[in-house]
Amino acid sequence: MRRGAAVLLSVLAASCGGQALAAAAPSRVVSIHLCADQLVLALAERGQIASVSWLATDVRRSHMAKAAAGLRLNNGSAEEIVALRPDLVLAGFRSGRATVGALRKLGYRVVDLEFADNFDVVRRQTRKVAGLLGRAARGEALIAEMDSRLARAAADVPALRPVAAIYQPMGFTSGRGSLEHALMTAAGFENLAAQRGMGALGHLPLESLVMAKPAVLINWMGNDPAPSLARSFYDHPALSAGPWRTLALPNMYWACGAWYSALAVEQLAGMRRRLTAERPK
Amino acid sequence: MSRLEARNLHIRLGGRAVLSDLSFQLGTGELAGLLGPNASGKTTLLRALAALTEPERGEIALDGARVASLAPRDRARRIAYLEQGAASQWPVTVQRLVALGRSPHLAPWERAGESDRAAVADAMARCDVGHLAARPATELSGGEAARVMLARALATGAEILLADEPVSHLDPYHQFSVMKVIRDHADRGGAALVALHDLTLAARFCDRVLLLHEGGIAANGTPDDILTPEMIARVFSVDASLTRQDGLLHVVQRGIVGRADDGPGGGV
Amino acid sequence: MTSRTGALYGFLALAVTGLAILSFMTGPSALSAGSVWSALVAPDASPSSIIVREIRLPRTLLAILVGASLGLSGAALQGLLRNPLAEPGIIGASSSAAFGTALVFYFGLAGSSLAVLPAAGMTGAMLAVGLLFALAGRDATPLSLILAGVAISSFASALTALAINLASSAYAALEITFWLLGSLADRTMAHAAIAAPAMAAGWVLLLSCGRGLSSLSLGEDTAKSLGVSLASLRARIVLGVALAVGASVSVSGAIGFVGLIVPHLLRPAVGHDPGRLLGVSMLGGAALMLAADIVVRLLSSGIEIRLGVVTALIGAPFFLALLLQMRRRSG
Numbered sequence: 001m002r003r004g005a006a007v008l009l010s011v012l013a014a015s016c017g018g019q020a021l022a023a024a025a026p027s028r029v030v031s032i033h034l035c036a037d038q039l040v041l042a043l044a045e046r047g048q049i050a051s052v053s054w055l056a057t058d059v060r061r062s063h064m065a066k067a068a069a070g071l072r073l074n075n076g077s078a079e080e081i082v083a084l085r086p087d088l089v090l091a092g093f094r095s096g097r098a099t100v101g102a103l104r105k106l107g108y109r110v111v112d113l114e115f116a117d118n119f120d121v122v123r124r125q126t127r128k129v130a131g132l133l134g135r136a137a138r139g140e141a142l143i144a145e146m147d148s149r150l151a152r153a154a155a156d157v158p159a160l161r162p163v164a165a166i167y168q169p170m171g172f173t174s175g176r177g178s179l180e181h182a183l184m185t186a187a188g189f190e191n192l193a194a195q196r197g198m199g200a201l202g203h204l205p206l207e208s209l210v211m212a213k214p215a216v217l218i219n220w221m222g223n224d225p226a227p228s229l230a231r232s233f234y235d236h237p238a239l240s241a242g243p244w245r246t247l248a249l250p251n252m253y254w255a256c257g258a259w260y261s262a263l264a265v266e267q268l269a270g271m272r273r274r275l276t277a278e279r280p281k
Numbered sequence: 282m283s284r285l286e287a288r289n290l291h292i293r294l295g296g297r298a299v300l301s302d303l304s305f306q307l308g309t310g311e312l313a314g315l316l317g318p319n320a321s322g323k324t325t326l327l328r329a330l331a332a333l334t335e336p337e338r339g340e341i342a343l344d345g346a347r348v349a350s351l352a353p354r355d356r357a358r359r360i361a362y363l364e365q366g367a368a369s370q371w372p373v374t375v376q377r378l379v380a381l382g383r384s385p386h387l388a389p390w391e392r393a394g395e396s397d398r399a400a401v402a403d404a405m406a407r408c409d410v411g412h413l414a415a416r417p418a419t420e421l422s423g424g425e426a427a428r429v430m431l432a433r434a435l436a437t438g439a440e441i442l443l444a445d446e447p448v449s450h451l452d453p454y455h456q457f458s459v460m461k462v463i464r465d466h467a468d469r470g471g472a473a474l475v476a477l478h479d480l481t482l483a484a485r486f487c488d489r490v491l492l493l494h495e496g497g498i499a500a501n502g503t504p505d506d507i508l509t510p511e512m513i514a515r516v517f518s519v520d521a522s523l524t525r526q527d528g529l530l531h532v533v534q535r536g537i538v539g540r541a542d543d544g545p546g547g548g549v
Numbered sequence: 550m551t552s553r554t555g556a557l558y559g560f561l562a563l564a565v566t567g568l569a570i571l572s573f574m575t576g577p578s579a580l581s582a583g584s585v586w587s588a589l590v591a592p593d594a595s596p597s598s599i600i601v602r603e604i605r606l607p608r609t610l611l612a613i614l615v616g617a618s619l620g621l622s623g624a625a626l627q628g629l630l631r632n633p634l635a636e637p638g639i640i641g642a643s644s645s646a647a648f649g650t651a652l653v654f655y656f657g658l659a660g661s662s663l664a665v666l667p668a669a670g671m672t673g674a675m676l677a678v679g680l681l682f683a684l685a686g687r688d689a690t691p692l693s694l695i696l697a698g699v700a701i702s703s704f705a706s707a708l709t710a711l712a713i714n715l716a717s718s719a720y721a722a723l724e725i726t727f728w729l730l731g732s733l734a735d736r737t738m739a740h741a742a743i744a745a746p747a748m749a750a751g752w753v754l755l756l757s758c759g760r761g762l763s764s765l766s767l768g769e770d771t772a773k774s775l776g777v778s779l780a781s782l783r784a785r786i787v788l789g790v791a792l793a794v795g796a797s798v799s800v801s802g803a804i805g806f807v808g809l810i811v812p813h814l815l816r817p818a819v820g821h822d823p824g825r826l827l828g829v830s831m832l833g834g835a836a837l838m839l840a841a842d843i844v845v846r847l848l849s850s851g852i853e854i855r856l857g858v859v860t861a862l863i864g865a866p867f868f869l870a871l872l873l874q875m876r877r878r879s880g
Contacts, residue, residue, distance in 0.1 A: 060719065061719075169720065170734075170852060171852070203851045203852060205576075205577040205578075206604055206735055207576050207577045207578040207600045207604055208577050208578060210578075210596045210599050210600050210604070211578050211596045211597075211600070213596065224718055224719055224720065226655075226657070226716065226717035226718035226721075227654055227655055227656075227657050227659075227716075227718060228655065228716070228718035228720040228721050228724060229720070229724045229727060230718070230720035230723075230724070231718065231720070232663075233735065235737075236603070236735060236737055237599075237603040237737055237738070237739075238599050238600070238603040238604055241594070241599050241603060242599070251719065328770065331770075331773075331774050332773075333770050333773050333774065352776075353773075353776040353777070353778055354776035355776075356776065357774060357775050357776030358776075360774070361774065362770065362771065362774035364768060364770045364771050364774075367767060367768065367771060368767075368768070369766055369767055370631045370766040370767075370768075371766050371816070371821040371822070371823060372821050373766070373820055373821045373822050374820055377820055377822060378767070381763055381764055381766075381767065381775065382775070384760050384763070384764055384775050384776065384777075385775055385776040387760070389757060389760060417821075433767070437775070
């Protein structure tokens with residue numbers, strides 16, 4: 001009976017130009033952004049999902065790639081989305097503002113997700129989207145899993161944290177305020193870029209890196225084997241001659257901050273433990 | 282003693298037959314003038330003799346050996362070619378330009394030696410351009426340029442000189458002085474075939490004259506024998522009167538004679 | 550060689566040496582001359598040793614090799630085409646070499662071998678020069694030369710962009726400025742090693758053309774009559790430029806204008822003789838490339854300015870000035 005009322009209400013809502021009432025769970029959710037895709041695929045019932053973005057099936061960037069198989073993919077254009085008759089559109093911080101604006105003008109409900117560059121935002125966003133989808137319990141479960149992984153990773157952080165640096169081609173690094181910084185500190189590392197006062201996007205010349213001698217270099221080439229100057233850059237003798245270890249993480253952990261970022265923290269923590277074990281007492 | 286011989290030459294340019302069944306000889310000590318109307322094939326003939334184009338049929342031999350089969354540097358040491366309107370792309374000094382004439386004698390990485398420098402100096406002295414040695418080649422007057430280019434050709438030390446209209450744009454003084462140098466070259470044992478427009482000049486300096494007309498040699502002999510009013514009218518369509526003064530032949534144009542097929546001339 | 554040319558070589562060699570020393574001393578880490586020296590003669594595993602041997606040494610070496618190749622190629626092309634505006638960048642050889650290399654690189658056609666890249670660059674450069682002759686002809690006027698060069702260069706750059714866009718790596722699209730504008734940043738000794746043999750072969754071919762080019766300045770007919778084989782000269786220059794420029798671009802990207810500026814500046818010093826211009830253009834090119842690369846490192850705080858940007862900032866106005874000068878003279 002309550003379900004029938006909910007259906008009636010959502011039909012009324014749809015006929016009023018798509019204005020969703022707070023109580024009704026959306027049944028045609030469209031996500032036009034990779035990071036929103038992850039939350040939708042993890043939290044929603046499959047029947048609620050009308051479409052996810054074309055990046056959702058890219059195994060390099062999408063954690064939930066397998067779950068996205070068989071779903072309708074969209075390119076994020078307003079035309080496509082309108083044809084899908086969504087009752088909720090989830091967009092991200094890089095979605096075209098023109099598209100979002102057009103959809104809103106047409107009366108569609110578009111919710112923007114901000115980029116999650118630390119775990120507080122991850123928790124907040126997971127809860128928000130879970131709430132929008134009417135799947136609050138599922139949201140809490142994800143967060144609980146994430147928190148227990150993070151707690152395990154942080155359990156044995158030594159007083160003297162080893163120094164790590166994100167090192168991208170052309171010398172890009174990530175300092176305070178970046179997602180990488182959150183991951184590294186959660187795993188028990190000191191971030192070289194943050195030590196030097198750099199913000200979210202910093203630059204460190206190769207020479208300076210060689211001089212700084214961090215214990216670990218982290219990059220995002222973990223699953224991009226195709227040739228590129230970026231890939232060859234990591235063969236540079238100055239990088240292989242250094243006393244540091246290198247950890248190549250899959251690109252997906254850089255693309256979005258989400259509950260599964262805890263998996264990256266686990267890998268980082270594992271590296272940190274190996275280093276601490278080898279340290280001369 | 283060198284002999285340059287052309288036998289039954291047929292030369293085509295761009296599909297058109299320019300010269301047909303042409304034969305003649307040139308020997309040392311001879312200064313031969315190559316005369317003929319515009320587009321009669323003078324340049325084509327000279328270029329073929331210098332092995333710059335290939336004849337369709339026929340042979341060109343230097344002392345019996347086919348000119349086309351000589352090694353390029355060997356040929357360059359024996360035949361010098363002075364092209365029409367020769368000019369330098371870059372403002373090199375005259376000294377340097379004339380010295381280019383010695384390149385057939387130098388191996389690829391070899392530097393110029395005493396004999397080369399002497400040959401250059403000699404050529405420049407003969408052409409009276411010694412005082413221009415340091416001048417950039419692009420800053421020469423018409424007469425100076427003509428003499429410098431001739432010096433370059435003479436510096437090669439080649440016996441045979443093929444010159445394409447070396448005096449056509451020069452004033453009477455320079456016309457005379459350039460022809461004098463070429464005459465001198467022949468007198469010293471060289472041979473020269475010079476394309477000319479000025480009939481009087483040809484008569485003055487040449488031992489022999491070849492008249493080109495309609496793809497062939499209309500006449501081949503001494504100026505006195507060849508340059509008659511009838512021949513000039515036939516080949517040049519010009520009504521000329523010839524007078525002899527101080528033992529020299531003067532050709533004076535009185536008017537033009539209508540051509541059988543009047544029309545714009547061909548390309549060469 | 551006259552004593553004047555000898556003095557010029559001496560001066561240029563000194564300039565290259567001085568600039569090379571400066572190049573070793575330039576970088577984000579302040580290294581003393583002493584530590585640079587000991588890193589070169591008595592290397593160890595210290596950071597300064599690594600920096601000098603693996604970062605500054607290949608960079609300095611490549612600046613010399615690439616600069617020499619570009620300077621020499623520019624001088625050779627100007628001599629062959631009898632045109633002071635010719636140079637590998639303007640005629641499209643550099644962009645084509647970049648396309649060839651990028652195509653082979655991003656589509657994994659090289660297997661995992663770096664050594665194939667110079668060959669790819671060479672092929673691209675050779676196609677461009679061949680196409681240039683077909684479009685502009687042998688007696689190219691400045692106008693037809695520039696037009697043909699612009700056509701080839703634009704097409705090659707567009708193809709490079711297309712190839713990069715279609716590449717499978719996610720990083721490829723960000724790397725286009727390397728190919729189109731060039732850089733010596735973070736190049737390795739391996740890069741120098743794969744490019745050097747092809748460059749050296751190109752240098753030998755081009756330097757052998759000295760006398761032929763001097764004779765060619767009097768026109769094709771006169772050159773032939775002086776015993777120059779035009780076909781051989783043309784082939785040596787096309788092949789030599791393809792080797793030198795192709796190998797350079799394959800490791801440094803397309804850097805323009807060096808081959809235009811250097812021969813132009815040095816020409817008066819060698820009496821405008823195209824043959825004598827070849828050798829000094831190598832040293833001049835090396836000096837210019839070293840200087841530009843030092844400027845790049847001094848000016849960049851953060852991401853490095855592309856080397857091709859610096860050479861274009863000097864070169865493009867230079868090119869315009871040359872054009873105006875030529876118009877004034879012929880007009």
